[in-house]
Amino acid sequence: GRQRALIRESWQRVSGSPEQHGLVLFTRLFDLDPDLLPLFQYNCKQFSSPQECLSAPEFLDHVRKVMLVIDAAVSHLENLSCLEEYLCNLGKKHQAVGVKVESFSTVGESLLYMLEKCLGTAFSSDVQEAWSKFYGAVVKAMRQGWDT
Numbered sequence: 001g002r003q004r005a006l007i008r009e010s011w012q013r014v015s016g017s018p019e020q021h022g023l024v025l026f027t028r029l030f031d032l033d034p035d036l037l038p039l040f041q042y043n044c045k046q047f048s049s050p051q052e053c054l055s056a057p058e059f060l061d062h063v064r065k066v067m068l069v070i071d072a073a074v075s076h077l078e079n080l081s082c083l084e085e086y087l088c089n090l091g092k093k094h095q096a097v098g099v100k101v102e103s104f105s106t107v108g109e110s111l112l113y114m115l116e117k118c119l120g121t122a123f124s125s126d127v128q129e130a131w132s133k134f135y136g137a138v139v140k141a142m143r144q145g146w147d148t
């Protein structure tokens, strides 16, 4: 449908430089909720600032992983259920590292922020609505992984 076309079109403009756009997303995420910073620890080492985190190679790997998951979901718009099991497991892993399911709303806000920055005037209310619904479906699948 129309919403799927809007998502594909807009993602095309983002997916060309995933790391750059992923960094916009996570910079916003740490602005909105600095308490998420301590959840990212590599070799038990905590980052002392968002800036330090945002420039660490291991964290940049995570940024790329997030963008890859969204990319996979966009590729499976017609049959998101193919990814359900994967996303459920991904949810479990995030619960295990201490992520609260509510934090995925803040991630959603940051995703919309990134899309707005990237798309400029092309970020219409239709595009926003399409992404909100789509992201909601991805999170719904990930939520299945919590507490089961």
Ligand code: HEM
Residues within 6 Å of the ligand: 036, 039, 040, 041, 058, 059, 061, 062, 065, 066, 067, 069, 070, 090, 093, 094, 097, 099, 103, 104, 107
């Ligand atoms: C793994 C944190 C959101 C995708 C991880 C890890 C941490 C983490 C600590 C393990 C270390 C690592 O692989 O870097 C968080 C936090 C988030 C968040 C605090 C936001 C509150 C997301 C989102 C996605 C995602 C929105 C994708 C939609 C992944 C993937 C992995 C991962 C694919 C690797 C899982 C594996 O090893 O199989 N995350 N994450 N993360 N995260 Fe996230």
